[in-house]
Amino acid sequence: MTVELKGMKTSREHAAHSYSGYIMLGVLVVLTALAIWSLMSGAPPEGAAKAAKVMFVMRLLGSILGIMVVAAGFFMIQPNQAVVITLFGEYRGTERREGLRWVWPWMIRKKISARAHNVHSERVKINDLRGNPIEIACNVVWRVSDTAQAAFDVDDYKEFTNIQIEAGLRTVGARHPYDDMSDEDETTLRGSADVVNAELCAELNDRLRVAGIVVDEAGLTHLAYAPEIAGAMLRRQQADAVIAARQKVVIGAVGMVEDALNKLAHDGIVQLDDERRAAMVSNLMVVLCSDREAQPVVNAGTLYQ
Template structure:
């Protein structure tokens, strides 16, 4: 398929052309008067009106961040981007197109992540038309094309990564690597929309959740992971505290412990520090070895 490329069109200042239209309206009447006779004047009035109406067809207004694609007999003649009142030959067709930034919030899409878990995902995309010729001539409906490609790109990027990291490996996940995923989505969409002359400036996920059929099971898994992580942190901290306590007792000569008593003390301290409930103290009224 031949790729269209935007080029500048030859447009004329509309305000100057207003004076030309006014002259076209008055001049035939003046000629009719100069030729004498009422019939010539009427002919001049009719000719002036027809000529003025014909030239008026060429007027069009360009707003800021707007463009007009000009065609003549089915051939692309260029794009007018200059703001204000413009004029082209009446037999040329004008197709106005916005080059402003557009914002799209996609619908929720159900896909399978890298591990095959069903998830719901949605995104927000900011895009704009960079090449008006491609947008008008290379795709049928560029706005509908954008909507379809956003969904396709979202499915592609969502399937590349797992929803969450279930292992100890530091990998990119949809939930934990939002910036990386957003950049991948923007690059993916720019590649897909290049054929339509569309540029994506921003893209990011706005909704991410497990599908309802597995949401309960995944919530329990996350709770279990949180409990395991908390327990692991408590145990590591308790081991450090016990080690410091034994070293302090030995270094300061407060008490001498043999291996058996040392092991008993470690066991008691670990139970106290790692237990879910408050420990009940037992007072030893005898000697240490009774």
């Protein structure tokens, strides 16, 4: 059965008609026993007519041919395995029932695994949304859902899957920046793993649908700047970290100075005019924000001298 999809006839899986191999195994045993009995007891005596000898040979050849036909039709199906059956180039269905099965020997049988496959892609170099070269890799869990499409709509479904995984990874990686360099809250490859992994899974399912492949899970396993810009990006990240730390220190210091001045004024420890207040604020900010230990300076005079 075929349907039209984007101008191409796409195959669709349907159940095949096969026989129980255990019943046919009994038939094979019976035919073998009959052939042996015919050979041992049905041989014409010496001097018998030529026609009797010919009939004996014909019966013997018929028994051997029957045994060969029955014996050639057996095939075994393991759990999570399917067999695609064709007859003279025509798709006759897919057999998924486990155990020993039998079809006519002139029907061609092709086994396809329906088990989950795990693929770890190679590291590929791409440019992210901002044009920065990055290295990226992913891990994909996929399986065959439609054996007819996998067998007839692509030449080699495993090779097709590997190529499409790399193509899908390049596409998704180029849609987003590696990291958020602005204040905007946007999706990034490094900071939005769940979103990127879901997008990669959807992209691969869309690409592999033509081959009857379903992606159950996809996720990034490697993400880094390319070596030629890794050093510069590391320095930028370090600078961002220093700025963020300094900003936090300054904000905390301002709060501490404010609390200190309010405490001094509230307890009446010292009365400060605007100039003395400014000097104390300056001294406290230097002590709290400096990355070195503060050195005390003893003032023998007054602030106004």
